[in-house]
Amino acid sequence: MDEKNKQTTDSDTTTELFREHLSQHGMRLTNQRKAILQAVLRQTQHFTAEDLLAKAKHIDVSVSRATVYRSLPVLMQSKIIREVDVGRDFKYYAVEDKRKSFQAQVICRKCGKIMEIDAPFMDWYGKAVAEKLGMEAVSQRLQVEAMCRDPEHCVFARK
Amino acid sequence: MDEKNKQTTDSDTTTELFREHLSQHGMRLTNQRKAILQAVLRQTQHFTAEDLLAKAKHIDVSVSRATVYRSLPVLMQSKIIREVDVGRDFKYYAVEDKRKSFQAQVICRKCGKIMEIDAPFMDWYGKAVAEKLGMEAVSQRLQVEAMCRDPEHCVFARK
DNA sequence: CTCGATGCAAAATTTTTGCAGTCCC
DNA sequence: GGGACTGCAAAAATTTTGCATCGAG
Numbered sequence: 001m002d003e004k005n006k007q008t009t010d011s012d013t014t015t016e017l018f019r020e021h022l023s024q025h026g027m028r029l030t031n032q033r034k035a036i037l038q039a040v041l042r043q044t045q046h047f048t049a050e051d052l053l054a055k056a057k058h059i060d061v062s063v064s065r066a067t068v069y070r071s072l073p074v075l076m077q078s079k080i081i082r083e084v085d086v087g088r089d090f091k092y093y094a095v096e097d098k099r100k101s102f103q104a105q106v107i108c109r110k111c112g113k114i115m116e117i118d119a120p121f122m123d124w125y126g127k128a129v130a131e132k133l134g135m136e137a138v139s140q141r142l143q144v145e146a147m148c149r150d151p152e153h154c155v156f157a158r159k
Numbered sequence: 160m161d162e163k164n165k166q167t168t169d170s171d172t173t174t175e176l177f178r179e180h181l182s183q184h185g186m187r188l189t190n191q192r193k194a195i196l197q198a199v200l201r202q203t204q205h206f207t208a209e210d211l212l213a214k215a216k217h218i219d220v221s222v223s224r225a226t227v228y229r230s231l232p233v234l235m236q237s238k239i240i241r242e243v244d245v246g247r248d249f250k251y252y253a254v255e256d257k258r259k260s261f262q263a264q265v266i267c268r269k270c271g272k273i274m275e276i277d278a279p280f281m282d283w284y285g286k287a288v289a290e291k292l293g294m295e296a297v298s299q300r301l302q303v304e305a306m307c308r309d310p311e312h313c314v315f316a317r318k
Numbered sequence: 319c320t321c322g323a324t325g326c327a328a329a330a331t332t333t334t335t336g337c338a339g340t341c342c343c
Numbered sequence: 344g345g346g347a348c349t350g351c352a353a354a355a356a357t358t359t360t361g362c363a364t365c366g367a368g
Contacts, residue, residue, distance in 0.1 A: 023343095026346095026347080027347075027348090028341085028342050028343070028346095028347060028348070029342080029343095030341080030342070030347090030348060030349080031341095031342095032348080032349070032350095033348090048332095049332080049333080050332085062349085062350080063349095063350095064349070064350045064351075065333090065350090065351095066333095066334080066335085066349075066350065066351075066352095067348080067349060067350075069332095069333060069334070070334090070348085070349090083246075085244070085246040085302075087242075087244040087300075089331070089332070089357085089358080090331080090332055090333090091332090091333090104285075104288050106288060106289055106292055106294065108294065109297055115292055117288055117291060117292060119284075119288055121284070122284075122301070125278075125280070125281075125284075125301075126263075126301065126303045129263050129265060129276055129278055129301070129303055130265055130303050130305040132276060133265055133274055133276065133305070134307070134308065135265065135267065135305035135306060135307055135308065136305055136306050136307075136308055137303050137304070137305045138268055138304045138305055138306055139303075139304045140301065140302060140303040140304065141246075141301070141302050142281070142284075142285065142288070142299065142300070142301050143244075143299060143300050143302075144285045144288055144289050144296050144298075144299040145296070145297045145298045145299065146289040146292070146294035146295055146296045146297055147294060147295050147297055148293070148294055148295075149293065149294065149295055185321095185322080186322075186323085187321095187322060187323065187366085187367050187368070188367080189322090189323060189324080189366080189367070190366095190367095191323080191324070191325095192323090207357095208357080208358080209357085221324085221325080222324095222325095223324070223325045223326075224325090224326095224358090225324075225325065225326075225327095225358095225359080225360085226323080226324060226325075228357095228358060228359070229323085229324085229359090248332085248333080248356070248357070249356080249357060249358090250357090250358095
């Protein structure tokens with residue numbers, strides 16, 4: 001099986017996941033939702049609602065901003081995307097990847113690029129911190145704001 | 160020295176810090192800024208811009224929303240407050256406490272209360288994570304969303 | 319006096335919502 | 344065909360900004 005077919009298979013699995021979630025909740029697979037899902041699957045990195053709107057409109061012009069905003073929670077409930085809070089004024093989203101464990105977010109202060117890196121230890125640590133307060137951890141995130149050592153030669157594309 | 164006098168001293172130190180920062184940057188210590196600083200010093204827990212506006216207006220009615228918003232960055236630059244991002248739609252702020260090291264934030268999902276707890280280990284860990292990407296950590300935060308074990312008896316006041 | 323600071327209200331930004339019409343199952 | 348879904352535009356919610364005026368140093 002070559003790369004291309006493997007991609008297609010992953011994509012199909014996600015589509016099935018979405019279809020499943022929708023029907024199990026009495027929701028319908030509309031053309032707009034199809035377009036939005038396709039747009040999500042084409043994302044290679046973090047994206048905003050506005051990014052998604054642009055890509056989805058490219059697939060189906062009839063997709064509106066309101067529908068994108070109404071679809072984001074559905075996509076999250078379907079475990080297809082997750083919200084990534086990076087402390088800015090708007091929200092970022094990322095495609096879920098079940099192969100990965102806890103992800104720490106590193107944000108380059110210069111170019112704004114968001115990177116995620118495995119930090120499996122954090123999963124335990126966050127739980128322990130909550131425990132100390134007699135609470136049960138639900139979710140946790142580690143955000144690191146950082147700079148390339150030599151800002152003049154920041155390797156990441158400017159946002 | 161009793162508690163009351165100690166408080167006064169802390170407060171004076173902060174006021175001096177603010178005065179210093181202002182004059183060093185050609186900024187003026189206006190009545191509005193005085194009121195806002197006093198309001199900040201009376202905060203016992205995390206607060207929003209709107210909270211601060213309400214408290215400051217209580218001290219000096221002439222304080223406007225715009226001035227509060229314009230003061231927040233100045234207070235941060237003066238290292239009197241810091242921004243606490245808890246993944247909501249608005250920003251929280253907290254009074255800086257130099258005696259404390261790295262603080263992890265634990266947010267009760269039920270009542271919305273924000274707690275902070277020392278997590279000195281994180282300081283090192285975040286730096287290591289950035290290092291792994293060849294970057295230099297500037298700041299970092301650990302956020303844990305949690306729930307009281309028995310949600311029916313959540314001990315924290317509802318927001 | 320001078321230039322930084324202020325209040326006000328309008329604007330900007332991101333996200334949500336009411337409504338009348340549309341289309342999936 | 345009925346109820347879920349949609350686009351649109353208006354509304355919300357939070358923060359920023361332009362401008363005429365005020366006031367600290």
